[in-house]
Amino acid sequence: MYSKQTSNTSNLNSGTFLLSLLLISISTSADEVTTLPKLAIQPTQCVSMRQGQDCFVNVDVSWQVVKKSDYCLYSTQVSTPLKCWSNSHIGNFQADIFVTQNVTFTLKSQNNNVYIISSVLELAWVHTTQRLSHSSWRVF
Structure with missing residues (x-):
């Protein structure tokens, strides 16, 4: 027992x-x-009516990292930083932008320009452009 x-x-x-x-x-x-670093984009897509049209959107980009430091947010639309933050581990950026193609937002360290994280704002459309072939309108 x-x-x-x-x-x-x-x-x-x-x-x-x-x-x-x-x-x-x-x-x-x-x-x-x-x-892990986080970078969120709202909205995630910019939708235009027809393929090839520019799209206008109010984009809100927020990011968060663990270590406080100096960071800058970049976009593939411009070569200069959109906004920089000093001694921070969290940030937010909001702007009205015209989109003609997908836009990548990238967070980099301001001290050594090291890539931290990125996210893409995708361009989408409701209707695709349909091109008629030259043979479809010929009589002979």
Whole structure:
């Protein structure tokens, strides 16, 4: 009878130990996810009526990193920074823009111009341009 109690106690201790390891591994992986840099764009698409038309959109770009430092936000539309932040780990940028093609927003470190993260604002359209072939309108 004593041996059964010892066996149950050791199973209970090993079960508690395994549960503790599982909880530690879950919290570690959750910490890793929150340490990744984030860059969000709203809206994610700019939609024009027809293919080839420019699109006008009010874009809101927000970012977050773990380490406070100096950062700048860039766009593929212009070569200069859209906005820079000093000693920050979070930022927001909002502007009205004309889109003629997909626009990539990139967060870089201001100190050494190192790429941190980027995200794309996609250009989409409701109707595609349909071109008629020259042969379709010829009489002969």
